[in-house]
Amino acid sequence: MRKRIVAGNWKMHKKLEEGLSLARDIRVRLEGRCSEGKEVILFPPFIHLAGIARLLEGPTGFHCGAQNCHHKTEGAYTGEISASMIASAGASHVIVGHSERRKYFGEDDALLAAKIDRALEEGLTPVFCCGETLEERESGRQFEIVGRQIRKALFHLPEEKIRKLHIAYEPVWAIGTGKSASPEAASEMHAFIRSEVAAQYGRESAEAISILYGGSVKPGNAAGLFAMPDIDGGLIGGASLQAADFEAIFNAL
Numbered sequence: 355m356r357k358r359i360v361a362g363n364w365k366m367h368k369k370l371e372e373g374l375s376l377a378r379d380i381r382v383r384l385e386g387r388c389s390e391g392k393e394v395i396l397f398p399p400f401i402h403l404a405g406i407a408r409l410l411e412g413p414t415g416f417h418c419g420a421q422n423c424h425h426k427t428e429g430a431y432t433g434e435i436s437a438s439m440i441a442s443a444g445a446s447h448v449i450v451g452h453s454e455r456r457k458y459f460g461e462d463d464a465l466l467a468a469k470i471d472r473a474l475e476e477g478l479t480p481v482f483c484c485g486e487t488l489e490e491r492e493s494g495r496q497f498e499i500v501g502r503q504i505r506k507a508l509f510h511l512p513e514e515k516i517r518k519l520h521i522a523y524e525p526v527w528a529i530g531t532g533k534s535a536s537p538e539a540a541s542e543m544h545a546f547i548r549s550e551v552a553a554q555y556g557r558e559s560a561e562a563i564s565i566l567y568g569g570s571v572k573p574g575n576a577a578g579l580f581a582m583p584d585i586d587g588g589l590i591g592g593a594s595l596q597a598a599d600f601e602a603i604f605n606a607l
């Protein structure tokens with residue numbers, strides 16, 4: 355059975371004390387309600403990671419991760435953070451390929467493939483983000499774009515490794531805009547992603563991968579999205595910054 359997950363991407367929000375306090379609040383609200391099959395993952399800024407990893411130790415089903423990692427093992431890359439540093443801070447996951455990284459930092463498919471490799475080598479679980487822009491959707495190219503993103507960044511992996519990651523479908527036009535994809539549109543893309551994975555690796559592997567939806571998920575629309583058969587949870591941006599909203603979204607899982 356694949357996992358059902360609610361993950362919070364805090365982006366560049368929260369000073370250290372505010373971040374620790376939010377993580378503490380989320381733990382208090384959700385302790386005893388997570389399990390091996392139903393997880394919470396928090397993605398705070400790098401400097402919060404070690405503190406939040408400690409704070410989430412103990413109860414089953416709580417994890418934290420980084421929002422990015424460098425694609426090299428180590429070296430003279432001022433300002434960068436490696437996958438092994440992330441793991442050594444006690445984190446277990448890492449987001450790779452968020453559309454903001456693609457857009458503002460020029461991250462392309464080849465670089466993302468290298469980051470996926472580094473993350474897996476360090477035992478981190480990558481959450482690989484893919485999604486089309488508004489222009490790509492309006493011109494009917496959304497399946498071509500998302501299909502290419504997952505093929506180029508993921509399909510070099512052997513079968514035993516593809517099962518070790520999660521995928522987040524995040525249409526760029528829905529991120530931070532308040533305009534979520536409809537459950538039907540999101541579900542159609544999730545089914546497409548799963549069928550592409552199945553065509554490459556077989557149905558069993560495709561069924562083992564959690565595919566999260568991200569893009570303006572809120573307490574009011576989470577239940578409709580999470581009820582769809584191929585949507586295994588959400589990657590939440592804005593609404594993950596308030597513990598009460600995050601809890602309400604978890605309740606919809």
Ligand code: PEP
Pocket residue numbers: 363524528529530531532568569570571589590591592593
């Ligand atoms: C995100 O950036 O991953 C995201 C889903 O943001 P939001 O929920 O704010 O649209």
